[in-house]
Amino acid sequence: MLNRDKLTTNASLLGGLGLALIGTTCCALPILLVALGMGSAVAAMVSALPWLVTVSQYKHFTFTLTAIILAYSFWRLARMTACEAGTQNTLKWQRRALWLSTAILILSMVTAYLLLPLSLWLDS
Template sequence: MIDRDQLTTNASLLGGLSLALIGTTCCALPILLLALGMGSAVAAMVSAMPWLVTVSQYKHITFTLTAFILAYSFYRLTKMTACESDSKNTLKWQRRALGLSSAILILSMFTAYLLLPLSLWLAR
């Protein structure tokens, strides 16, 4: 039987990963596709998923919420490390999911906020 602490940690990890993927879809993926010359794919993506425009307008809220959920997940994982854990394999996979979610968030934030100013600065 799964205890409540492990279930809460799994839910927070899933929420963090989901929000990190939404942040990638709204910000990093369109910029990457445009850089590769696939502007029509971006137009098709936005027409198929019109909610992306709304998410991109409020990306600071999405990224902040994602960071808070990932920080909570990190707190939960460190708390689980201190106590006895029956399943070391589960804890290992939870740490991997947290690392992947954090990497996706950092990549998305870099793409959304720093890529354009950096490319304009390098173009001088």
């Protein structure tokens, strides 16, 4: 028999991780590559994956949706307990995946929103 709570929690974790990775790919990775002098890699990436331009235009929505899904995942994991034998290890890995997704989101947001103002401030 399938555990509905476990499936919902896993789906929200995967959704949060997927959106965090999309946020990294659309917004943080191109900025980082250009800052490292690899602008041609960004041009090749955009020509191979044209949907990145559309996603980067709506990065506010992407980051907000990712944060909402991650907050929901935190709420789901806080409510779960390790009642059954063997679920403690599953909860441990779910928490690790959630914190990894949160770290990716924070790194992406810092890169997308603070890297340019910070570099302009340091240049002046």
